[in-house]
Amino acid sequence: MSERHQEFQSRLKDNAEAVEKLLAALLSADRQPDEIARPERLMAAMRHGVLNGGKRLRPFLVIESAALFPDVARETALRIGAALECIHCYSLVHDDLPAMDDDDLRRGQPTVHIAFDEAAAILAGDSLLTLAFDIVAAPETRLSDATKMALILALARAAGIGGMAGGQMLDLAAEKTAPDEDGIITLQAMKTGALLRFACEAGAIIAGASDGERLALRRYGEAVGLAFQIADDLLDLTADAATMGKATGKDADRGKATLVSRRGQAWAEDRLQALVTEAEALLAPFSHRAGILIETAHFIANRRN
Template identity: 65%
Template structure:
């Protein structure tokens, strides 16, 4: 698809993804940083394989776009966006392992444990996770110490036991179980929604937004986080493996409870439309400056892969 046929939002998303990928390439350099002894080549290659393999870079886009509401574009926002992508990609590397989801493909390429080995994949994920906090804490992220502390603390809570990792634990424990709707919502708010909410809150922190801004953008992130998971569940039921670049139909095969399987395809599509409308209402105070975020909400709900 070329620029004459690609929708403007997707062009904007691709430009953002390229900027973030360039930042990640710089960060995943072979040269050790002060305090590091060496960067083992095989481990670094596995980290790069897990991170520099395409993808829409939606979470980094949300960091950059929410920061832009406060005129806070620049290297600091890019570094925070890249750090968040390291956390997201670490989670994918570990989720793909045989002990978890046991996937062979990710974005149409062999998963890290297939391209390398399981031990290297575990270490690559560990390294990406810890490096994310290194990136934010570093003085090279040109923000005040107070902002870097807030970003670090919130990321730790979004990624850890009360967020993404906890959500994955609940998801694994729920295989073959019948969950109530509120249990599914809690699981998904943790596993998928926590990092997306963080992405939107982070932009407000970078840009010195007030408490009301942080809360409002966090609510926006929660709405599109749920939309992202609903769309993902819908695609798992309806899309082909070729379109997705990974195996589909695995939730049903594993006996995982999702809202789409609980309520059906038509209900899920109606919920997605409602979440897009909710997201737009949340952004109303920001006027035209938030159009990129409105388009992101629609993109999340209507994505085909």
Template identity: 80%
Template sequence: MSERQDEFLNRLRANAQAVEAVLADLLSGDCRPEEIARPARLLAAMRHGVLNGGKRLRPFLVVETAALFPAAEPAAALRVGAALECIHCYSLVHDDLPAMDDDDLRRGQPTVHVAFDEAAAILAGDSLLTLAFDTIAAPETRLDDATKVALVLALSRAAGIGGMVGGQTLDLAAETDRPEEAGIVTLQAMKTGALIRFACEAGAILAGASDGDRLTLRRYGETVGLAFQIADDLLDLTADAATLGKATGKDAGRGKATLVARRGQAWAEDRLRALVAEAGTLLAPFGARAEILAETARFIANRRS
């Protein structure tokens, strides 16, 4: 392992621990001002769906893209990353429901609707969605109001009808009406790529970076988001459930078309190498400050879980 890879993994682990601490605090039993009560069973279901390990890659991208800019406040970046992780975890809780992807295993443990029940899973997801925006708006997130509004707008667009939720809708439809390749690209850019794109753009937003830097990091996010999805599809074909901590072969079993299924493993591996190179080119203007982000692109493309 190279020194750069070692530094990347150390920072990824440290960030995951820091995000876990913020999430644990957000999901504590203590009521916040203007809350009336926090029902114990709802809170337990939320914690089950969130405090279950994971790489915390999306918050890591928020923190690392913000770190490119001296004006960024690390504590604020961490809280924005935690808010994004709440959105991501809510999507997993709902995606696992019988009416959606119907999965029993997530990160090596029973999914929320299995550990609790379907109603608890739906409500836990709903609560995590609203908690995300609560976290950004809260006074503990030390950003000016205009920056908070910009973050809320960008996250809403990434997570909603024209982003993640819309992508899940297209994904469900793809089980019976298989899209052409362009349709697959659109679906995946929405369902998976939109939140990763936001994670990278958020660092520029909260740092008050220029429009040019924001666009560059948005494009970097789109690039690594596509790499993430291709790597995920490749793992669905080649990995086992014990390694991934979730069921494999689900796309093929449901008749869903993916780019990897259409083009093959060799194409996927070549495309991943090209996306890593593209990410490096986008980051070049930031020089040595972006070395960890370049390593992140390699990690995403080559991940095994």
């Protein structure tokens, strides 16, 4: 194992622990100013959907993209990463519902609607979505109002109609009418790629970076987002549920086409390596500071769960 990979693994673990600790505090029973009450069952369902381990890859990308810029406080990037993780976890809680993907298992444990009920799962997701923007706007997030507005706009665009939520709608439609290859690329860029793109671009927004730096990180996020989806589709074909912590083979069972199912495993492996090369080139302007993000691209392309 290379020294850089060891550093990456250490930082991935340390950041995940820091994000988990912050999320636990944000999801405590303690009321915030202007909140009337925090219903116990709702908070339990939210914690079940969020505080269940995981690599915390999206907040990791926020923290590490922000770390490219020496003037950004880690605590600030951590809060934006936690906000993004709330959006991601809300999407998982809702995606698992019977009306969507109908999954009983997530990260090796019962999904929220199984552990509680469907109504609790819906409300937990709604509350996590709202909490994400609360975290960004809160005074504890020490950024200018203009920077907060830029983050809120970028996050809303990544999570909403033209991003993740819209991508889920296209995904549901794909069960009835198989999209062509361009349609698959659009669907995946929205459903999975948009939040990963935001995670990488967020560091530049927090830092008030130049347009060129922001674009480079945005494009890096698009490359690793596509790599993440191709790797996920590859694992869906080749891994088992115990390794993944969730059901596998569901896309094939539903007749949903993916780039991997269309092009094959060899194509997928070649495309993953090409995306890693592209990611490395996009980070070249950041020199040695980008070592961890380069290692992250390799990790995403070669992951096993």
